[in-house]
Amino acid sequence: MAYPKHVQRIAELLGQLAGIGPRQAVRLAFSLLEKEDAYCTEFANLLQTMRTQTACCSICFRSMETRGIPHCDICNASGRASDKIMIVEKEPDVETMERSGVFNGLYHITGGVISPLEKQPGDKIRMRELFARVKTHPARSSLEIIIATSNTMEGNQTANYIERILQPLQIKITRLGRGLSTGAEIEYADPLTLEAALKNRR
Numbered sequence: 280m281a282y283p284k285h286v287q288r289i290a291e292l293l294g295q296l297a298g299i300g301p302r303q304a305v306r307l308a309f310s311l312l313e314k315e316d317a318y319c320t321e322f323a324n325l326l327q328t329m330r331t332q333t334a335c336c337s338i339c340f341r342s343m344e345t346r347g348i349p350h351c352d353i354c355n356a357s358g359r360a361s362d363k364i365m366i367v368e369k370e371p372d373v374e375t376m377e378r379s380g381v382f383n384g385l386y387h388i389t390g391g392v393i394s395p396l397e398k399q400p401g402d403k404i405r406m407r408e409l410f411a412r413v414k415t416h417p418a419r420s421s422l423e424i425i426i427a428t429s430n431t432m433e434g435n436q437t438a439n440y441i442e443r444i445l446q447p448l449q450i451k452i453t454r455l456g457r458g459l460s461t462g463a464e465i466e467y468a469d470p471l472t473l474e475a476a477l478k479n480r481r
């Protein structure tokens with residue numbers, strides 16, 4: 280038995296999204312089918328608009344609305360400590376960190392972690408961009424890179440890799456202290472844990 284071909288195709292597309300398994304993708308496709316016209320029209324249009332009107336900060340890689348400035352409001356803010364760059368895996372990590380209010384520096388979003396057999400690990404975590412950013416940083420002697428990847432195998436492997444690549448630049452590199460339990464992701468950490476992890480960085 281096959282589903283109608285467009286439902287099938289929508290399910291295939293949804294199944295390519297992070298965290299969506301094949302069965303869930305089919306369920307989502309059918310719930311889209313049951314939605315009202317207005318919902319589907321807005322959804323379809325917005326998908327296009329989102330792509331054209333959302334850009335990526337050229338410094339930290341946060342997403343932002345396109346408005347003729349290449350940098351996000353965090354990178355642009357004057358009151359932040361520009362000599363502290365925290366490396367996180369994904370955008371929600373920045374949101375969690377910002378909500379906790381414990382960090383006042385800048386960010387670099389890797390966009391992923393390195394898995395053991397990665398062929399081009401540097402490309403996957405925007406290492407070239409980070410290296411260039413650190414190398415040309417105006418306050419390199421006081422610069423601190425705080426690695427805040429998840430406390431998972433891949434997160435730690437990514438942290439080791441980052442440390443190794445940045446080492447020749449002779450800057451201070453720290454990692455969040457392990458107030459974060461094994462398997463912990465920054466995204467789901469509470470403010471007190473983050474504050475302790477930041478204070479105990481080494």
Ligand SMILES: [Zn+2]
Binds near residue numbers: 339340350352354
């Ligand atoms: Zn930015």
